[in-house]
Amino acid sequence: MDHHHVTGHSDALHHRGCRRVAAQADFTLPGAQAHYPPDLSIEPIHLDIDLRVDVAEKRCAGTVTHTLEGRRQGARDLVLNAVDFEDLDVKAPGGEAVHWSYDGREIRVRFEKPMAKGEHRKLAITYRVQDPVTGLFFFGPAAHAEEMPLVAATDHETERARHWLPTIDLPSCRPTLSWHLRSKTEFTILANGKAAGETHHDDGTKTSHWELEQRCPSYLTCFVLGDLVEARDGEFEGRPIAYYTTRHFQADDLVRAFGRTGQMLAWMTKKLDHAFPFPKYYQFALPGFGGAMENISLVSWDDMFVLDETMAREWTWQTDQVNLHEMAHSYFGDAIVCRDYAHAWLKESWAVYMETLWLEDSKSEEEALYDVQVNIDNYLNEADSAYQRPIVTREFNTSWQMYDRHLYPGGGSRLHMLRKELGDDLFFEGVRTYVKRHVGGLVETDDFRKALEDVSGRPLGRWFDQWIHTAGYPSVKVSWSRDAERGVGTLTVEQTQVDEKQGKKPFAFGLDVRLVVDGQERIETLHVEHAKHVVDLPAAKEPDLVEVDPFGRVVMKLEFDPGATLLRKLLRDAKTVVGRIRAARTLCSSGKRANLEAVREAYGQEAFWGARVTFARAMGTAMADEAVTILAEWLEREEDGMVLEAAIRAASSMRDPRIRGVLERRLDRGIDLYRAAGAAFEVLGMQRGEAPFAELKAALRREDPYGWQAQSAARGLANSRHPEALDTLLAHLEPGQASDRVRPVVALAIGSMGRTLDDGEKERAGEALVDRLRDRTPHVRNRSMMALGMLGWGPAIAALRAYGQRLSEQERVAVDRAIEQIQRAQKPAGKADEKAREELEKHVRTLEGRVTRLEARADMDS
Numbered sequence: 001m002d003h004h005h006v007t008g009h010s011d012a013l014h015h016r017g018c019r020r021v022a023a024q025a026d027f028t029l030p031g032a033q034a035h036y037p038p039d040l041s042i043e044p045i046h047l048d049i050d051l052r053v054d055v056a057e058k059r060c061a062g063t064v065t066h067t068l069e070g071r072r073q074g075a076r077d078l079v080l081n082a083v084d085f086e087d088l089d090v091k092a093p094g095g096e097a098v099h100w101s102y103d104g105r106e107i108r109v110r111f112e113k114p115m116a117k118g119e120h121r122k123l124a125i126t127y128r129v130q131d132p133v134t135g136l137f138f139f140g141p142a143a144h145a146e147e148m149p150l151v152a153a154t155d156h157e158t159e160r161a162r163h164w165l166p167t168i169d170l171p172s173c174r175p176t177l178s179w180h181l182r183s184k185t186e187f188t189i190l191a192n193g194k195a196a197g198e199t200h201h202d203d204g205t206k207t208s209h210w211e212l213e214q215r216c217p218s219y220l221t222c223f224v225l226g227d228l229v230e231a232r233d234g235e236f237e238g239r240p241i242a243y244y245t246t247r248h249f250q251a252d253d254l255v256r257a258f259g260r261t262g263q264m265l266a267w268m269t270k271k272l273d274h275a276f277p278f279p280k281y282y283q284f285a286l287p288g289f290g291g292a293m294e295n296i297s298l299v300s301w302d303d304m305f306v307l308d309e310t311m312a313r314e315w316t317w318q319t320d321q322v323n324l325h326e327m328a329h330s331y332f333g334d335a336i337v338c339r340d341y342a343h344a345w346l347k348e349s350w351a352v353y354m355e356t357l358w359l360e361d362s363k364s365e366e367e368a369l370y371d372v373q374v375n376i377d378n379y380l381n382e383a384d385s386a387y388q389r390p391i392v393t394r395e396f397n398t399s400w401q402m403y404d405r406h407l408y409p410g411g412g413s414r415l416h417m418l419r420k421e422l423g424d425d426l427f428f429e430g431v432r433t434y435v436k437r438h439v440g441g442l443v444e445t446d447d448f449r450k451a452l453e454d455v456s457g458r459p460l461g462r463w464f465d466q467w468i469h470t471a472g473y474p475s476v477k478v479s480w481s482r483d484a485e486r487g488v489g490t491l492t493v494e495q496t497q498v499d500e501k502q503g504k505k506p507f508a509f510g511l512d513v514r515l516v517v518d519g520q521e522r523i524e525t526l527h528v529e530h531a532k533h534v535v536d537l538p539a540a541k542e543p544d545l546v547e548v549d550p551f552g553r554v555v556m557k558l559e560f561d562p563g564a565t566l567l568r569k570l571l572r573d574a575k576t577v578v579g580r581i582r583a584a585r586t587l588c589s590s591g592k593r594a595n596l597e598a599v600r601e602a603y604g605q606e607a608f609w610g611a612r613v614t615f616a617r618a619m620g621t622a623m624a625d626e627a628v629t630i631l632a633e634w635l636e637r638e639e640d641g642m643v644l645e646a647a648i649r650a651a652s653s654m655r656d657p658r659i660r661g662v663l664e665r666r667l668d669r670g671i672d673l674y675r676a677a678g679a680a681f682e683v684l685g686m687q688r689g690e691a692p693f694a695e696l697k698a699a700l701r702r703e704d705p706y707g708w709q710a711q712s713a714a715r716g717l718a719n720s721r722h723p724e725a726l727d728t729l730l731a732h733l734e735p736g737q738a739s740d741r742v743r744p745v746v747a748l749a750i751g752s753m754g755r756t757l758d759d760g761e762k763e764r765a766g767e768a769l770v771d772r773l774r775d776r777t778p779h780v781r782n783r784s785m786m787a788l789g790m791l792g793w794g795p796a797i798a799a800l801r802a803y804g805q806r807l808s809e810q811e812r813v814a815v816d817r818a819i820e821q822i823q824r825a826q827k828p829a830g831k832a833d834e835k836a837r838e839e840l841e842k843h844v845r846t847l848e849g850r851v852t853r854l855e856a857r858a859d860m861d862s
Contacts, residue, residue: 001157001293001329001348001403026387027401029816034394037172037340041075042068042115044173049165050180052205055150055187055226058138061128062182064166065093067175068123070115078109078123081162081169083808085127093122107166125166134808135163139226139246139286142735142776149246150187151226153286155293155300158341158399160808161218172339172442174215182207183225188244191223192216192296194279212296214278215440217337222295224284231255236265239276244284248705249306257307257319258283264324267361268331268354273432277335277439281327287741288779292322294329294351304706311706313641314675321355328354331435339442341399345391345468346443348403349411356416366577370610372416373552373578375409380473380557382406388471392445400810413555414467420553421463421510422456430455466507467555472497474507476528478548478560482539489515489539489546491526496559498531506531509554513537514575516545523550545569552578561586564595571602580606581614588618593626600630609642616643620650632658635666641673648679652686660687667695674704678712685716693722700732700742707741714742718749721756729753730768735775744783747772751787754825766793773803782814789818792825 044066051062068078082088083105090100090109097112107125115121131138139151154164162169179191185206189198193212200206208225224244231254233241241261243254261281269276278297285301293300305319332354333347352375360368382405391411396402419427434451445468449460475497482489491513495506508529515522518541526535547570548560560582561567570583584602587595596619603615619631631651638644651659663680671677681699685691699713714732717725732738733746750765757765769791772784785803788796797819804815 001291001326027389027393028395029397029813029820032395032397035340035342035396035399036394038079038168038170040168040173041070041072042078043071044168044175045069045120046178047165047167047175048178048180052182053152053225055138055152055183056140058131058140059128060136060152060164061087063124063126066123066125066166068115068121070117070119070121073117074114076111076114078111079168080107080109080125080166081105081159082107082125082127082166083163084132085129085166087126087128089126091124091126093124096121098123127166129164132163133806134811135160135165137286137289137778147248148287149227150184151224151228151246151286152183153224153226153284153289153300154222154295155289156219156221157293158219158403159810161221163808165218165221167218167221169218170340171217171219171337174217174337174442176214177210177212177216177221179210179212179223180207181210181223181225186227187225188228188230189223189225190244190282190284190298192221192298212279214296214335215337216296216334220294220296220334222293222298222300224286224298224300228284229254231258233259234262236262236281237269237276239265239278240280240282241265242280242282244282245303245306246286248287249285249303249308253306253308254285256309256312256316257285257305258323260320261323261327264320264327264358267358268324268327271354271357271361272331272435274331274435274439277330281330283323283326288744292326294326294333296330296334299326304708306705308705310672310704311674314645314673317642321358324355324358325351331439335439336435337442339444340394341396341402342392342394343444344399344402345407345411346445346448348407349391349415352408352412353415356412366608367610369552369576369578370581370608372413373581374610375413375416376552376555378408379405379410379413379555383410383473388473390471391468397813397816398810401813410555411468417467417509417553417555418452418463420551422452422458426456427452462508472504474509474528474554474556476511476554476556476558478558480546480560480562482542484542487538487540489537489543491533491535491537493526493528493533493535495528495531507556509556511554512549512551514545514547514550515539515543516547516573517541517543519544545573547575547579550575550579552576558582564590564592568595568598571598577608577611580611584611584615585618588622588627591622591624591627593624596622596624596626596630600633603634609640612638612640612643613646616647616650620653628654628656628658632656632662635659635662641676644671644673644676645679648676648683652683655687655690657690660684660690660692664692664695674706674708677702678708681709681712681716682719683716685719688719688721691716691720691722693717693720693724696720697724697728700728700738707739707745710738710742711745714746714749715752718752721753726750726753726757726761726765730764733768733772733780735777740777740780743775743777744779747780747783747787748790751790754791754793757791762791762793763795766791766796770796770799773799782811785815785818789821792822794822794825797822 046067048065051060053060088102092098098109100107100109135156136154139148141148159169161167177192181189182205183189185204189208191210193210196209196211198206198208228244229247229251231243231251243258245254265276280297283299285303285306287303289300289302291302307315328351329347332350338344338346356368356371359371389406391406430452433455434448437451438447449464453460474495477494477496479492497504498506511526511528513524546562546566567583567587570579574580584599587599599615603612606612616634619627634647638647663684667680681696685696696713696716700710702709717728729746729750733743769784769788772780775781788800800815800819804812
């Protein structure tokens with residue numbers, strides 16, 4: 001799934017708050033336990049799902065018949081997950097005597113006669129559900145949103161199928177499926193598997209029949225039905241390809257978004273040397289549907305990825321990456337299923353790394369290495385600012401907590417590291433062996449390790465223990481010096497994270513060092529395994545370049561500053577984009593005029609969009625007046641839709657007339673990119689007292705198919721801290737005052753203002769957000785809950801506890817976190833202190849500007 005995995009040029013979406021080093025305990029809340037697979041002594045091996053779905057009434061009812069297999073002689077007890085079912089009845093169609101009970105969460109069944117090993121029986125569950133809190137979602141017109149057509153769809157990861165489907169709602173239970181879905185005749189009805197016919201009825205309904213012969217865990221079980229637009233896109237090896245969305249978009253938009261699917265299928269089957277394992281590849285996109293989800297043969301998407309012509313200029317790369325990610329799950333997760341969520345990296349980390357491999361083969365090595373570096377950065381951000389945990393762990397409050405940056409980019413970048421450890425030939429032979437060996441089965445991490453060991457002959461236990469089963473990463477400080485008399489260069493490598501008292505041990509890894517002397521390149525691989533290494537290398541002459549980890553193969557935080565001269569050379573002559581990125585960051589962090597000018601020149605000559613994104617972000621962190629001038633110049637002329645949004649966001653900490661001026665000029669000329677225009681509104685809001693309040697307020701009414709510009713205007717208003725911003729946002733939080741795409745962001749914008757509001761304002765904001773916990777729109781309710789945590793308003797705790805009672809277990813954790821946030825809240829800094837801090841930052845930039853001008857004069861005089 002890709003519900004919160006956004007890579008590449010938009011990784012800013014994942015920005016976390018202040019940096020702090022946290023412990024494994026911060027990953028969980030009190031009460032977390034170790035989780036293990038369920039008892040399958042009686043295992044459901046087939047489900048016949050026969051339901052009538054009334055979208056307008058938000059209701060479905062019918063019978064799900066389980067075919068059960070006795071896995072153990074004498075087994076007689078079965079527990080099925082089923083939350084808030086009504087009119088429930090349980091029968092054994094074969095006539096066996098059965099006793100059952102139901103507590104609102106589980107159906108407990110006992111057969112009077114125990115089952116024999118290998119025996120098959122049927123169990124029929126008849127029930128109805130009414131507008132479940134999660135798992136099955138209904139869309140339709142409301143009093144102020146008449147344009148929304150009628151649609152119902154499911155979305156389950158990790159344990160939400162139980163809210164409408166009676167099942168063992170964990171991945172090790174994998175029945176085959178028969179679907180008989182009845183709804184309005186004019187509806188499109190889709191489900192997992194192969195179409196097996198339709199039956200029309202006299203009452204204006206039809207029953208659509210689908211069959212899935214492959215085994216399917218509950219979290220991948222899916223149907224969608226309703227008023228949908230269709231775009232068929234041919235076949236791949238006899239498997240039909242098609243895309244669906246609501247009438248908010250057109251078929252051309254679907255093809256623009258997903259039209260490279262067939263090409264990706266051809267690449268993937270060749271890469272893994274295995275035929276595509278399912279009978280079709282359909283995709284559907286709905287508003288607010290949360291990223292994307294790899295349901296077997298029926299992938300779901302948020303319709304933010306359906307591309308009109310404007311959005312395609314900014315978002316095609318990202319959409320392709322997510323498309324590839326979900327497709328990779330057809331193997332890693334769908335056909336090869338993790339036994340339990342402790343091993344979820346075997347699907348999510350692999351899907352992330354398949355994105356990288358796609359870039360490498362379809363675009364360039366530079367794109368792939370950049371992707372790996374972004375993955376490492378995103379993982380380190382979470383590890384430093386939130387918590388550190390092993391990639392594989394059984395301890396969590398709910399399985400949904402596992403879906404973080406450790407699982408996605410943290411694991412994906414480790415797979416790249418493992419590939420470089422083994423070499424391409426052995427690594428990919430091992431991966432193909434793993435796929436062939438385990439398609440159709442359940443896996444744990446040891447299964448992957450053993451496949452690689454069987455092919456390579458290398459023991460990998462130490463590698464997996466360090467990088468997969470241990471929390472943290474190496475922080476590596478490297479220094480270089482040269483003794484001209486001896487003709488020797490010395491590299492000192494220290495792992496600064498090592499702390500024996502805290503049990504933090506050194507990691508073992510290979511560290512490449514590239515030396516270039518008189519145009520001749522030499523790459524040495526140092527075998528690092530201790531806290532400190534001192535290595536002498538031949539260096540008869542001063543090197544032209546010294547580069548550490550030039551291919552970005554190690555998941556680490558690297559500190560290496562060989563001096564401005566070598567860093568400026570690296571900007572031009574680094575082996576890969578990784579070196580150019582690191583050089584730009586180090587040069588910008590110095591804040592020195594000459595170093596910033598070097599990055600300015602490099603930006604103008606840089607052809608690769610990913611490097612320009614990173615250069616802009618690095619310049620945005622430089623506390624120097626010259627950096628403001630440079631970034632403003634870049635913003636004036638940058639036109640690349642892959643770069644502009646990130647470049648604008650890079651200026652978010654720069655409260656300066658030059659930034660305000662260039663953004664206002666660009667908006668006046670017309671930024672014909674939704675996301676870039678939105679970024680401009682947000683950064684203009686960061687200008688605080690100089691923010692153009694009237695323009696930001698007007699932008700709340702800007703329309704685009706995604707609501708992106710209005711969402712950004714809401715954030716910009718909150719950023720501005722204007723006296724009227726709160727009233728404006730509170731008005732737009734109300735139903736009918738903004739679209740349902742915008743109102744959830746308005747709620748978060750209000751929450752973000754918490755530390756700057758006085759007690760009376762905070763009370764008004766808190767009361768409005770509490771009211772929206774009862775909103776008819778799920779995303780408004782959810783974001784209002786999150787906003788209350790951000791707001792830190794104590795009286796909201798009781799309302800949040802009551803709100804959490806009706807949620808699923810995995811969603812309740814977020815409520816607990818919001819309450820914890822409120823309880824932790826300190827009295828916010830006074831407005832005078834905040835203003836003083838901002839004035840100090842401005843003063844520092846002014847002084848830096850004077851220094852750089854003096855440096856320039858000195859350079860001219862020398």
